[in-house]
Amino acid sequence: MYILYGGDFTRAPLVQWVLEEGKIEYELRKIDILNGEHRTAEFLAINPAGLVPVLITPDGDALYEVAALMLYLADRHQLTDLAPSPTDPDRGPFLSAVFHVAGDIQSEMKRFHFPHRFSLRLADSAGVxxxxxxxxxxxxxxxxxxxxxxxxxxxGSRFSLADFYLCFWVAYLDREGVCLQFPSIARLYDLVRSRPSAIPYLEETERMAAAYAEMMKKKPGGVIA
Ligand SMILES: N[C@@H](CCC(=O)N[C@@H](CS)C(=O)NCC(=O)O)C(=O)O
Known part of the structure; x- marks a missing residue:
């Protein structure tokens, strides 16, 4: 069985959603990143980078990097409705979109949520x-x-996990503003959010985003050091 280390205010729901879409058995072990559980010796022994999520495979490998976990599960369990197979002509555009979200959108979300880590002075945080x-x-x-x-x-006309991945980060941003500004993203968000398996995850992410934004207002010096 798989073990997923995840929890609130993390991107682990992306992996949970793939596990559930694929009806794959797993156990969720919650790591409370607000209370620093990702920096305990016990967790660092699992992922020395101290980052969540981590997926322990039935073979005992500890895998990290959320995009890799989603692709790995989809490939390993042949979830071709979520990820076109390597020989499918859609595979190239699919990989391109997934890596774009991982490298160019998700990485900026880190700066958006942890601006204090990228600022020399507290006063620069809002600008970052x-x-x-x-x-x-x-x-x-x-x-x-x-x-x-x-x-x-x-x-195009085919849904894939790239859509859910993109919408997850839209949910974590200023969702309403983004949807007003970008009608085609708004349409995608509505379509993804109407999928029964996605509804609870996106709703929860919307709640997490609102709660995190409140915490950031109260702790401009950084919610997590
Ligand atoms: N590149 C990694 C980044 C993982 C990551 O930053 N996870 C966040 C939670 S979503 C975390 O563990 N944050 C704790 C911290 O940065 O101290 C991935 O995409 O999986």
């Missing part, structure tokens, strides 16, 4: 957060143009 948001919006603008030309999903 604004800059991260501006960069994310410029990338969503391009995504929006692509969806406008060839939507409604990232792969």
């Amino acid at each position: 957060q604004d800059l991260a948001k501006t960069l994310i919006l410029s990338r969503l603008d391009i995504m929006n143009m692509r969806l406008e030309k060839r939507g409604p999903y990232v792969l």
